[in-house]
Amino acid sequence: MRTERNLTRLDRVFARLDREPERPAHLDVPRMSRHRVALLAGTLLFYLAIVWLVVDTSWLVRLDWQVMFFRPYQQWSEIHWFVDYYVVLGQRGPTAVMVAAWLGWRSWRQHTLRPLLTLGASLLLLNITVGAAKIGMGRLGPHYATTIGSNEMGLGGDIFPSGHTANAVVTWGILAYLASTPRARRWLSAVSAVTSLGVGLATVYLGTHWLSDVMLGWTAGLLVLLALPWCEPLITRAETAIFDLRDRWRARRALPTAVKPVEVPVPLKPRTAPQSEPAARSGRAPAYLAPGPHTTRSERTPVTPVGPRRPPHPDRVARGTASAARPLTGG
Numbered sequence: 001m002r003t004e005r006n007l008t009r010l011d012r013v014f015a016r017l018d019r020e021p022e023r024p025a026h027l028d029v030p031r032m033s034r035h036r037v038a039l040l041a042g043t044l045l046f047y048l049a050i051v052w053l054v055v056d057t058s059w060l061v062r063l064d065w066q067v068m069f070f071r072p073y074q075q076w077s078e079i080h081w082f083v084d085y086y087v088v089l090g091q092r093g094p095t096a097v098m099v100a101a102w103l104g105w106r107s108w109r110q111h112t113l114r115p116l117l118t119l120g121a122s123l124l125l126l127n128i129t130v131g132a133a134k135i136g137m138g139r140l141g142p143h144y145a146t147t148i149g150s151n152e153m154g155l156g157g158d159i160f161p162s163g164h165t166a167n168a169v170v171t172w173g174i175l176a177y178l179a180s181t182p183r184a185r186r187w188l189s190a191v192s193a194v195t196s197l198g199v200g201l202a203t204v205y206l207g208t209h210w211l212s213d214v215m216l217g218w219t220a221g222l223l224v225l226l227a228l229p230w231c232e233p234l235i236t237r238a239e240t241a242i243f244d245l246r247d248r249w250r251a252r253r254a255l256p257t258a259v260k261p262v263e264v265p266v267p268l269k270p271r272t273a274p275q276s277e278p279a280a281r282s283g284r285a286p287a288y289l290a291p292g293p294h295t296t297r298s299e300r301t302p303v304t305p306v307g308p309r310r311p312p313h314p315d316r317v318a319r320g321t322a323s324a325a326r327p328l329t330g331g
Helices: 009-017 034-055 059-070 077-090 092-110 114-137 164-178 182-206 209-256 278-280
Strands: none
Touching: 009 278, 034 059, 059 164, 077 092, 077 164, 077 182, 092 114, 092 164, 114 164, 114 209, 164 182, 164 209, 182 209
């Protein structure tokens, strides 16, 4: 009696790596529900509150200066090497490459471009919103501060909000946003939250950002993730347009090469001797024909020749007559 072999963990991994025969129908696309809208509104209010506290040079600015004077990179210098490597998880270039590689495999396996298009839309939205806020507020970082206790706003800086922190929230949070099961979404949400929290604290440890910069970076990244469902119709239209373009290109390549039609030469009609206009009108024969009635060859009576066809010869004798004896010569 044969029993089925139990699948090992390695077998399940290789089965997971195989490409699905068609696009799965259970892909969950997040919707802009009332709960998400309320969360988005609350996050936006928190964003504006942080900006107001910094502009007003409130207790949050005083906390920024206290943390800066504490100099964490000197207090815990033994972990400096680890923080230098860990903060790379918030840089836009390396993280975008790693996440795009994973989402590219997801796109190939599930026959859809939605993961890659969603990543592109989120990074575009992040660069526009965070970049505009950085340039608009122009805050200087701790290493370039000029006046103790000031908010350092409007001095041509570009650190408020923290780009590393916001990029970590969006880049790693997009994995939870695109998760296909609720369990995977919960686990990936926890991992992305811990990763982005660590990246933000790493920038404070290194002294490249104020604590308020990191708080605003977390909020800015969360706003991008919460607003992504509004981009889903545009992502769907872009995916449909790309697939239509691919199908037309494949159909154009599959067409056989056009065969040029062979021109069959048309036989030319034999030229007839031109007749002069007066002769045609009068009914007379042309000048080069002898006068008199003329008939065609088929209308003539055949003439049978009489007698032999050979010309007469003096030495020939007609058949049926006796030939005269030839004289003998000699003795």
